[in-house]
Amino acid sequence: MAEKKFPKDFVWGSATASYQIEGSPLADGTGPSIWHRFSHTPGTTHEGETGDVACDHYNRYKEDIKLMKSLGLKGYRFSISWSRIFPNGKGKINEKGVDFYNRVIDELLKENITPFVTIYHWDLPAALQDIGGWANRDIANWFGDYADYLFQRFGDRVKHWITLNEPWVMAFIGHMYGEHAPGMRDIYAAFTVAHNELRAHSKAVEAFRSQGINGKIGITLSNGSHDPASDSPQDVMAAKMAHEFSNYPLFLNPIFKGKYPEHIENFAKEFLPKGYEKDMDDIKKAIDFVGINYYSGDLVKADPSSPMGIKVIGRGLPKTEMGWEIYPEGFYKILKGVQDEYNPKEVYVTENGAAFDDKVENDAVHDQKRIDYLREHISQAHRAIEDGVKLKGYFVWSLMDNFEWAQGYSKRFGITYVDYKTQKRILKDSAKWYANVISKNAVE
């Protein structure tokens, strides 16, 4: 098999998120987050599991950074917990929270690993939820002030910033399907949240530019490849709707073009907040890169009985433990699509990876399926670069097994195995394989 070389300076990294790995959710003056509350609410997560301990990264970050170093990672994407910095979401600052992230950042830099910081990965301070959370219009300013403060404290060392992680998931899984915090089921709230996320993102970009930070700022979006189940115009339209609604266009169209995708706007007019059109000029603002998350792909059929006229079906391909079909070609389509549709200056894959039913045997985990998954997806990323996508880096989800939201600890996405009883980390075969990709800057 031929070796596929990546461009010089390509950033090979791994990704995590605060609530999923840190544990100690109330330590040292941290305020509770909506995920703390949600996971402590009976019936919300797998076997009632919570992020109370998770990977204990709050105490073990040094060991974890050593592990990253041992793999040769060039970049590490992690998120900051808003309520560690502002326990009430705004106002009073918690210096001990700032200290924690200072220690993490300094340790990474000491090891020559570039920090990529996600400002918000779903753990809203509960105090802000009490006054309406993301559905409150004022959140654009709360978020803007929070981001502004992070730039002040960390902007001297952190040069890559991601405003929001997967705003679609937060808006719709959190506010329409009710499966994530804050557990609401209200389509009006969900579209309002999506709109406010865009406004909040834009405030953060504004603060970033006005501080004149010498760095780059972007946003990370969730994606699945949605192809029409047949050539019929109805199926083609349904697939287009699914793409515009749940992939990058819902957010990138406003950011790059100052308007919602046409079909979604027609559908959502009733649900979006009154007067939303007046915000669109403000939302349109240059960003430095787009972050793409990709896991799976499916087919879409027209279905007049569903509100959006969409029915998602599978191709019958093998699935990961999440029940997601493995469709590497879709990764290429998403990357190529984002470059063709919006021509961003840079693209990063901020998440890609798979959950499998890993077993420890003699202190080893032979996760050949994950290696195959990663190899095929990284090959598609290479193909995208050859076809003109300005892809600058790839972050595997995840550095280590962690709290998979409503699925608790039942799904393992790590390239490192975590024994939650002892907190021992075991490099899976996929981690060793990935280290080899990094050292060669190539995939076979």
Ligand code: FCB
């Ligand atoms: C993404 C999330 C990330 C992780 C992966 C599996 O939607 O951003 O936190 O849970 O899925």
